[in-house]
Each structure stands twice: as structure tokens, then as C-alpha cells.
Amino acid sequence: MKVGVPKEIKNNESRVGMTPAGVLELTKKGHTVFVQTTAGEGSGFKDEDYEMAGAAILPSMEEVYAAGEMIVKVKEPIPEEYPLIREDQVVFTYFHFASDQKLTKAMIESKSVCIAYETVQNASGMLPLLTPMSEVAGRMAIQQGARYLEKPVKGKGILLGGVPGVAPGKVLVLGAGTVGIQAAKMAAGLGAHVTILDVNMDRLRYVNDIMPSHVVTEFSNEYNIRRHIKTHDLIVGGVLIAGAKAPKLITRDMLKEMQAGTVLVDVAVDQGGCIETTRPTTHQDPIYIIEDVVHYCVANMPGAVPHTSTVALTNVTLPYVLKLVDMGWEKACEKDVALRKGLNIIKGKIVYLPIAEAFGWEEAIS
DSSP, X not given: OEEEEOOOOSTTOXXXXXXXXXXXXXXXXXXXXXXXXXXXXXXXXXXXXXXXXXXXEESOHHHHHHHOSEEEOSSOOOGGGGGGOOTTOEEEEOOOGGGOHHHHHHHHHHTOEEEEGGGOOOTTSOOTTTHHHHHHHHHHHHHHHHHHTSGGGTSOOOOTTOBTTBOOOEEEEEOXXXXXXXXXXXXXXXXXXXXXXXXXXXXHHHHHHHSOTTEEEEEOOHHHHHHHHTTOSEEEEOOOOTTSOOOOOBOGGGGGGSOTTOEEEEGGGGGTOSBTTOOOBOSSSOEEEETTEEEEOBTTGGGGSHHHHHHHHHHHHHHHHHHHHHXXXXXXXXXXXXXXXXXXXXXXXXXXXXXXXXXXXXXXOO
């Protein structure tokens, strides 16, 4: 099979869909890999590295899309890429369709086969291709949140870990999934007082077992959220419903109950955000302020640490890429239940119900 790896063109996105190690695994099996020039530079991989692994380097995004029967990316296609995606072409990447109607319509019109990393789901319910980026984003949420608590960037002027004689900062984490646990771990490591909320008691028991005593768990409901937002300095939104829009746990009116300079980091922004006032931002312009509350809502947080993120992501995507190129998408998805759940749109038809539900298109589900 011919596989194309284009350079990511989303704002400040330096990850790449395949490393030279992955290229070597494909080429030694007789597959052809086309990599756009400089596609890997942001992650620390040179064109020469890809050439040594057997890739053909092409000068433009247009040529890579034209050459590839399957496209392997990191982020969802943006409007400049829509016309390049053709009928029957397989696109394997993060899509997050439920939060982007324009993208959804474009991929339907392209009649391509869209397999979304974020909905590949194994028998235990885990999302193996989302997990590593959730781990990165959860840890970064505290790193970035701590920065924006500083007074020069309109935060409260709080040092999360405190110092002798001064109480540490307080972190509220919404969701005890991968993002939430990684965020709690980082915040606890800095010495902050952490409260983590979830509706799943099994997850809360797990957190209670593995975390130190200054990480406390509570059941998530509106009453508890409203109570905690008044006193916490950094609030991390890490809720996820696979492939669907995130629920709005913090509404606009709640901002008035927060102290000026409170920082909100909405890691769920890719799925529409779990905060009503969330809108996607970029690493170039990461924050905005509403009601004196700092919002950090960067839609590709792991893109700021591209080497770590690329290696972590491709470690888990490569086995699925190999199945797709060796067997073709139909047979691969027939044999692998987890990969089958990654099918979102097939040749103009939505086949993943939460996408249709997000836009009220249930009648269009195939």
C-alpha cells in the first residue's frame, strides 16, 4: 500500500504522524511511504532519517495526498486540506467530528474512509490511541495552569506548591480518567492540595488508592462543583465521552462565583469543552479572560512538546497502521473490533452514532 505522511499545518502543530522507525516497519514489508519534506523536523526527525528508513520525500502537501492510498496524520484536516482528500482514500488521524460540523460535512462530501484515533476502543473500554495524548495533556494542564496563575499573566499570583509558612494552591480536577489522574499526579507532586471529582465511584476508589493523602476525591454533581470553584485556584476540565461532545460542567454564570485570577484549563476543548465559555485557542495566543477568570483552551496541547508526543502517539498507532496496510481497511476492521470502532465516516456515510447525535442527524446514521 502507498501511505502518505503530510506535514501538519494547524497553528503551532509540530507533531508528525509517523517516525522513521515506523517508516522502516512499513517499507521492509514492501509498502511505500511518502513523507512531506520537513514533516518531522518539529519532532526532531530530519528528511534524511526518513530516507534512510526507506521513505520517498515529496516537496508538497498536495503531492503527498495525491500519492497516498492512506494518509496518516496527527490532527484533523483543516480547510486547506479538504479538497486534497479523495474518494476511497483512508485517512487515519484524530478527527473529533462531534465538535466540528464543517469538518464532518467536508469528509462526508469527500467520500473518504475516516478512521478516528480517538474512538478506537478495545474490549475493556480503553481508548488506546487517545491515552498517550491524554497523559501528555493532563500533565501539561498543571504545567500551563501553574504558569498562568502568575500575576504578570493575570493570574492570582499563587505558587501551587506554596512555601514553608504559606499554604499551597488548590487544584480542582473534573474527571478521574487519564487526563484527570495525570493532572492530579502532577499537581500533587508540586505539593498542591488536589480535589478530583467524578461520577464513577470505581474511578474515585482507584484514585483514592493510588494518590497521596493531599489528593481527595468527591462525587461530581453541580452542588459540589459550585462549592469548590469558589475556593480553588486552578480548575482542570478532563471529562470525556468517547467521540461525543463533552458535557458542560461549568456554566457561564458560575464564573461569577470564582475568585479573580482563577485559571481554567479545559483539556476537553477538542470535544467542544466541558466549560460553557470554552473556545479553542492556540499556542500562539493561548488564553483569554472572561469575568476576570483566565481560560486556557489550547486545542492541541501536546503539540507544544512534539518530540515526546510524537513518539508516545506513534508507539500506539503503528500496530494499527500495520494492520491497515497489510490487510486493507475493510478486512482489518472486520478482524479487529477496536479498530472497527474507529470507523467514523465511510464513503459519505456517518457510521458512528455520537457524531450524528451531536448534530441532530440520527436519521442519517448508516
